[in-house]
Amino acid sequence: GSRAGEAGLGKDPLVFAHRGSSAVLPEHTLAAYLRALDEGADGLECDVRLTRDGHLVCVHDRRLDRTSNGRGRVSARTLAELNELDFGSWHPGASSEDAPTDVPADPSRTRLLTLDRLLRAVREAGRPVELLIETKHPTRYGGDVERRLTTLLREHGLLEPRPSDPVRVTVMSFSALAVRRMRVLAPRLSTVLLLEVIPPGLRVGRLPFGAKIAGPGIGLVRARPQLIPALRAAGHQVYVWTVNETNDLDLLLDHGVDGIITDRPALILERLGR
Ligand code: G3P
Ligand code: CA
Numbered sequence: 001g002s003r004a005g006e007a008g009l010g011k012d013p014l015v016f017a018h019r020g021s022s023a024v025l026p027e028h029t030l031a032a033y034l035r036a037l038d039e040g041a042d043g044l045e046c047d048v049r050l051t052r053d054g055h056l057v058c059v060h061d062r063r064l065d066r067t068s069n070g071r072g073r074v075s076a077r078t079l080a081e082l083n084e085l086d087f088g089s090w091h092p093g094a095s096s097e098d099a100p101t102d103v104p105a106d107p108s109r110t111r112l113l114t115l116d117r118l119l120r121a122v123r124e125a126g127r128p129v130e131l132l133i134e135t136k137h138p139t140r141y142g143g144d145v146e147r148r149l150t151t152l153l154r155e156h157g158l159l160e161p162r163p164s165d166p167v168r169v170t171v172m173s174f175s176a177l178a179v180r181r182m183r184v185l186a187p188r189l190s191t192v193l194l195l196e197v198i199p200p201g202l203r204v205g206r207l208p209f210g211a212k213i214a215g216p217g218i219g220l221v222r223a224r225p226q227l228i229p230a231l232r233a234a235g236h237q238v239y240v241w242t243v244n245e246t247n248d249l250d251l252l253l254d255h256g257v258d259g260i261i262t263d264r265p266a267l268i269l270e271r272l273g274r
Contacts, residue, residue, distance in 0.1 A: 013252070014042040015268050016132055016261045018242050019060060023263040026088045026100050027067060028058040030121060031109045040274060041265040043130035044122070045172075045241075048115050048145065049137065055079040056115040056148055062137070066091050068112075082112045098263075115149075119156045119167075128166040132192065132239075132261070135173050135182075143181055146171075150185040160188045172215055180209035192239060195220060198227075205234030213237045213258075218248050221255075228255040246271050 020032025021039060033044055047060040052075060064070035064077075069089035074082070088110030092099040104110055115133070122129045135145045149171070153159040158169045171182045172192035176199075179191045193211035197220060198204075204227065207214055214231045221227060221240055231238050239259030240252055249271055252260065262268045 012272055012274070013257050014130065014239075014259045015040075015265050015272070015274075016043040016045050016130070016239070016259055017041040017265045018045045018261045018263050019047070020044065021263075021265055022100060023098065023244065024100055024102050026090060026103055026110055027097070028060065028113055029087055029110050030113050030117065031104055032100075033113075033118060033121060036265050037125050037129065039266040040269050042128070043132060043259075044118075045132040045134065045261050046115070046118060047134045047136050048149065049074050050145055050148065051079045051082060052076055053078045054144070054148060056145070056152060057082060058113040058115060058118055060136070066097070079112075079114070085112060086110055087112055115152060116156075119152070119158070122167050123156070126166075128168075130168045130170060132170050132172055134194070135171065135175075135178050146178060146181040146185055149182075153186065153189075159186055170213065176208040176211075179211045183210050194241075198224075204230045207236060211236075213239055215239045215241060215261075217241055218243050221252065222248070225251060225255050228252070228257055232256060232258075243268065 017036030019027035021035040022032050025032035025035055036044055046058045048056045049059050051057055059074050063073055068085045068087045070085040086107050088103045090099045122131050153169060161168055170190040170192060172194055173179050174194040176193060179193050182191050190213060191211045192213040192215040193207050194215040196217050214236045216227060218240055228238050237258040239261060240257055241261035243249055243260045243262045244264050249268060260268055
């Protein structure tokens with residue numbers, strides 16, 4: 001039993017691997033996602049952007065510099081050009097993100113990951129997986145990201161999920177505009193509105209544009225832990241990112257969170273007694 005169970009706050013939270021098991025293996029690589037599934041994560045989190053020729057690829061930063069041996073913007077390159085790069089070439093100085101502890105020597109394991117390939121991998125897992133897809137920069141592309149995502153999910157049979165399907169897709173964004181677009185394009189999918197701060201004018205009980213799930217950052221929750229019960233009382237689920245410390249996990253369990261998004265799924269699962 002976990003602390004959540006003992007406290008009577010309901011089910012254990014779902015554990016999502018943020019960019020894969022990204023404390024161990026280079027983020028957004030297939031190797032990092034397969035590792036997370038091996039470790040027993042309930043779901044995966046992935047950022048998506050468009051290439052110059054309109055493919056959705058799994059890359060967090062606007063630029064290639066931190067996580068690959070390339071330079072410049074992802075959106076300035078074609079898929080074929082990006083396929084030449086090595087995403088195990090890590091440059092941690094470029095941001096606050098920590099370097100992974102284990103970079104595979106075999107470069108075929110650190111190639112660019114397309115969302116199409118990740119969707120196939122999730123299917124091939126043959127067990128329940130919830131995939132959280134975060135659309136980046138919705139304003140810059142004027143809705144192209146959401147339209148392309150809708151098309152791809154339809155091709156994979158994930159746009160109108162059947163209850164018996166073990167794979168479930170949830171779309172997330174910091175942009176209420178992007179959440180609204182997804183609600184229109186894919187009304188059957190759950191959406192997460194990510195929150196780094198409380199936007200001025202937001203009534204906690206009413207996430208804008210029908211977002212079902214609230215996604216506050218751990219910094220916001222540390223400052224205002226009562227936000228979690230307030231959101232849940234208003235009928236929302238709450239998924240918190242990025243939770244890598246066990247004392248943060250304890251805080252969340254005390255307040256009854258629904259989902260934990262972490263770079264360290266193995267650590268969090270162990271702490272939950274799973
Ligand atoms: O899961 C939400 C979280 O990933 C948002 O922040 O910068 O890691 O995409 P970021
Ligand atoms: Ca993200």
